[in-house]
Amino acid sequence: MENPHKSLKAKWEENRRPGYYQEYENHWGMVIDLDRCTGCGACVTACQAENNLPIVGEENFREGREMKWLRIERYWEGEYPDVKLRFIPMLCQHCDQAPCETVCPVYATYHNQDGLNIQTYNRCIGTRSCAVYCPYEVRYFNWETHVWDEPLEQQLNPDVTVREKGVMEKCTFCVQRIRKVKDRARDEDNRPLLDGEVQPACVQSCPTEALTFGDFNDPESAVSKKKHNDRAYKVLEDLNTSPSIVYLSRVEPEDESHG
Amino acid sequence: MAEAGKSLAYHARHEKSWVTATAEQDNPPTFAEVNEDVVRSIVETGPGYWWILGVTVVLTFLCFFVPWFYQLEVGLQASGMNHPVVWGTYLANFIFFIGLSHSGTLLSAVLHITNSSWRKAIYRSAEAMTLFSLMTAAMFVMVHVGRVWFVHWSTPYPNQMGLWPNFRSPLMFDVMAITTYLTASWVFIYMGSIPDFAAVRDRTSGWRKKFFTIWAMGWRGTHREWHHLSQAYTFFAVFVIPLAVSVHSIVSWDFAMSIVPGLHQTIFAPYFVCGAIYSGTAGIVTLMWVLRRAFKNFDRYILPIHFDNLGKLLLVLSLIWTYINICEIFTGWYSGSSGEMEMLKFRMFGFYAPLYWEMIAFCAFLPLLLISKKIRRNLTAMLWISIAINIGMLTERFIIVATSLPRQYLPDAWGFYFPSTVEFLITFGSFGIFLTLFLLFVKFVPSISIYEVKETLPEPRPKGEN
Amino acid sequence: MTISIRSALEPAKRALQFIGALLLGAILGFYGHGWLFPDTTPVQPIEFSHKVHAGDNQIPCQYCHIYARRSTSAGVPSVNKCINCHKSMETTSAELDKLFAYWREREPIPWIKVHDLPDFVYFPHKRHVAAEVDCAECHGDVAGMARVSRVAPLQMGWCRDCHKKNHVNNGQQCSTCHK
């Protein structure tokens, strides 16, 4: 049942090296259900707490230099009184074909064994090209070396590097947590990871359980199942970056049935 | 020297152009006068020179290095860049200076292998311009990156970490291309100057003599040496041309290989190359005008015909440039994609619209004046047009960066960029660097090729013999 | 006839020699200083001798560095730990008096780090102990040192070589050590 008129994308997909991530141990990915997401921002703060994101101050916000690996974008539709507000959490999509990876001259960003798009801070020289190449604009640059007012620095997470001025940073899917769980699994005579055992800070905190994290290589994982939901889509899919984050679009019931 | 002149003259047939060149003036300078004039430009230094040099040096220090060190201290927050506009003025200037560097060497090389002798009076300083604008551009890479103290990581060299740069990265190609081009241009200009170093060596004394002795590398002007020189020179001329083209194509890929609306353009490579040669040629015109003014008797070598020829070239380039611009806008509009449309809207009618239209006026319309020979021969007009063109080109580089990045795919992440004081200062100061280098150049290198000019002159008559 | 560089350089001979000497000196100075005054063997607040403890008395490393097996950091024994033994044995010596002074004050001993990795490096002792890497492989023959000194360069290339040699799983991945 070959479809003769298949899209270029489809053709490309099948000529592409099969199982992009098979060479890696996992293909970590996330499913974000916009019908559950309320835009409350718990994930944003959770991320800030977990990953040593600096307190940049109002001036930096004004300059457009906030540091939020995970931001919530809001879009208005319609006019009063039928106005609608929609939220979409935007974080690094850990693309299979990440544009940022090809441009970095020093390999500071690349795909690691977990199939993550990793940023190696201490290798970064700060050309900022990755941020330009990223269509999701989820890469954030350290315009200065941030300091914490005493004794706030005591909260800093020892498992995450504190970045200095001049380096790029972004969502890592909380790689330190993935490591920790893998480490544990290894101690327990190398058992395989359980689905849902690894949870990035945002996923863990989400009060509405809108975020699901897991391994797309494992067909039984929650994310693999949700991926086939008919609401599933990927943001800016036509750019062919093949992101690892699947969004489930929000349900818009026909209002006629209800008053 | 005279014989030397003949020997190379023998290799390059130029009688025709010689006629055109000499037709300009009733009494062409004799060989002796050439030597005197050029050597004078080196040894005789009036207070005016010192003043200008002083000013440029101070300007370079205050406007470039002081702000830069400040930026190194506090980080790039000193610039106006932000999220999502992470590239700004620095990169724009980088491209501009790379552009300026074109046509110096490129033009000289092309004209050399096409035996167009009118190049001979101007090519030396043109090549110098290439060299120095490349250096300035390189400085901007340093200013641009976040951690310049690790910038060497972008070059492939064996290290204990066992790491290599990313050979897929256009920025990586950049580093390669620019260093190669810089080296090649350096060798090219140096090689071409050896006989002149020798000439100056023989006419100066004191430390200059020592200095030029070193640079002349014991040039004795034997037939064999001339032979080697002319062959090597021609080889390099051929070698440099594809290099020059590649350099700016690669620079353009830094942009074109991204998927940012407004940067993701297949036409960018030819666009940048053409733009580069365009601004470069304009740069040469400005430069010639200055040299002609600065040094006594140079108006005997830099002739209106040179301006005329360059004027024609400029006209052609401006037409190509305009054409490519139209293509770019059309493809953007024809794609109908929201991203492209919003970008174009912002570029042509947004905050930076005045700059955009200024660019169009300066680079697309103004040069059309060059269609008239009168204007091409009117040096002042040429000066102003050439300056206008380079202003236009500088704005073009800026607009490419500053109007594309703020209008990317996710509307919620749209932003805005305006350069900070530091950025303005450094931009200003960078011209200081360029000028300083050039001012030093005219005192250490014959800024007009003595021997090649001689080729364009009539054989010395007995009475002119010295 | 030949084009002679030497004759060309002749006038600059002096200057060149001068510069040469300067550079040579600088190189000498740089490495000489490192060689004469190495920072690999800091003087500790208490002259604690691993030679006596680990060497002569054969105390196993992990008797004091108790966390190495279970945690990223090997851990330095608490003052308490020292006292436990020394309240009964070897109770008199100049160095031990210092120790008891700390103990009386309930003050920690400010040991100087000998093996100091940058903050952006994640090094788990646990993994390496589990992989049965001998402590000496990185720390050298501590049992023979009166004053501990760093023998390994502790540089990235050095880590990677070892990982290569032992075919460590993902041993070459950035994010294995940098997070």
Added chain:
Amino acid sequence: MSEDSINRVKRRDFLKLVGAGSVGVGAGAVVSQVSRNPTELLIPYPVPPEEYMPGVDTWYNTLCQGCSARCGVSVRVREGRVKKIEGNPSHPVSRGGLCARGQAGVHTLYHPDRLTGPMKRLDGKLTQVSWDLVLSHLAHEFRQVLATERGPGVAIVTGSARGHLHQLMQEFLRTLGSSRLITYRIDAQHNLHAANLRSFGARATPYYDIANTPYLLSFGADFLTGWLSPVHYSQAFGDMRQGDGPRGYFVQVEPRMSLAAANADRWLATRPGSEAWLALAICHQLLEDGVYDGPDRNQWVERVADYSPARAVEPTGLGADQIVQLAHDFAAGPGLAIIGGGALHGTNGLLAATAVNLMNYLVGSFDRPGGVLANSPPLFGPEAAYSESPYAGLREIVEAARQGRLEAVILHDVNPLYSAPPELGLREALESVPLVISMSELLDESSEVARFVLPLDSYLEAWGDDSPESGVGFPTASLAQPVARRIHNTKSAGDFLIELAHRLGDDIEEALPWRDFQDFLKARWDEIYRTRAGSLEGFDAFWTATLQAGVWGERSAALGAPNTVMIPAALDDLGHPDPQFSGRRAEYPYTLHPYLSPVFHDGRWAHLPWLQELPDPISGVVYTNWIEIHPQTAELLGVRTRDVVEISSPAGSIKLPVLVYPAIHPDVVAIPMGQGHHRYGRYASGRGANPIEIIASRIDEDSGDLAWAATRVQLKPTGERIDFVTTSGNPRPLGRQILGPADGGHG
């Protein structure tokens, strides 16, 4: 020169070279010295604490204090320092989730501006003193208070004391012969409790089973951020949307689109305060349609006779058909109705809440999954919440102070000078009280009038417990434990009161015999153990088990009566549904709609930097607040976003920058609470303005609760601009397929 002369070096030259060389050596040495890494120290504990292991996390379960919901949290501690707070998965309230406030709670411990020691006001200036001094001083003063007349001259106002801390305070006051213990929070849902008390005579907030409801009709209840138990009900919302059952339809009725409304399938902008009308009209329609045919039907029919949808059109601003449709859908659901926010805090709040209860009752939504479930009352903790309104308590205090019947007031973790309308005159009242003690973590507005400012433990350093007021459907109680060593010279309220009691000596000491608060807690929990959890052998086992789990509960316990009956009298003598407002419409054309900020809630934690830097979910604004006005209004006033307007009400006036807001009723202007602190640490001070300052001190006569949604205001453009920061770029998706294959997406 000749060959050899090049190679031969003269002596002078040689010396020169040597000189050059040595200079080089010096330089090289210096470079290598400065390029060395600074030496780092290894500092072990002299005596390592229990279960301490460097580089390994320890997790402790405790209770969040961000709002009155009291989520159970797990705290990650590493090398004795608190690193992160996460929801406790085994806790029935949070079930593993946690809101932004809860996450930011870490900084209550590490806030740079925390009070580091007790302070006494000496000739107007606060000066550090020792606890010992404070206690002896206070003991002395209290003895005098008691000496004068061992009467009700002492009052404690608390903002957060719940569970047994609340009981301890009661005990303490009782021994002093006073009963003035007021729990004041502007976000208290008193009318809701009162209405339930009226309707069912039960001292318990029912459990609203949002998770399983097919049709949710919410009257201004922003249950996603600030209603009863935000995290718990957020989870419920998620399950309602994409749980196992069919997707529930959700309608939000309120004058301004809140976060809940933004997430609703339908938002109906009604006139402010008209919720009571709407609810009654729907009840009317339901009865008319014969949806309800219980024995007490007629009693209800006559009670809602006057409120036909047709008559509700004018006050609500909705069409009669819309109201009828709502009623049909609600009946068809069958629906679940909840009420909160402004709807609950008008002058008719109690009536509205009761009417909403009736709606649920009429469609038989009680005791049915997806409806209103009977709930077990809290095992312990403040009962007052149900009977008497906190605001009434405040007014009583003011009254007493005016009459000079108040000798001492202890403000515990409460900031009434910020969170109560100034019109109440609390400041003057407190200034007239001889002894005011403020216990807080930071210097705040209220500590300005205090003679003693006592530094409180962060909740991460203190003991505590709670039995969730909003309930989870079964009896449960949680313990809070210190997860980190004190970093400043602070005390917990419990310890302080007990120590003070000991200083006071004799009978008071006997009344509070416990060593410290933990001791007291254990004593109390021992009762719970004996009465309920006999299963575990030994109290200590029970105690440690509870500490480890962070919570104890009885899922098995049977829930209230199988079929709840609503008392018809509940609707009687509740006044008219028409809302009353302070300020004449002519003079003050707009209704002020203050709302609990989704980020700061009532502003108690506005001093936490992470919250200041969390973009407002709806506007994306950081570090300040604003006034939301309808585009029409903006046009009328000729102002644009960021233009500053002066907002004046009969009670006062403030200035705020405008945010032109596309989703608000034209007659309404809305201001988020939580900002506008005058002094509350470096991150919160001087940001925006506090809407409570211009709220008239008007109450719902039926319940005595503050009607903070019953003030009218006028707007005056000032010509100034405040360039507040929003992280939002272009507000429209431009059809770029961002929100779904076709924008918005379709199920």
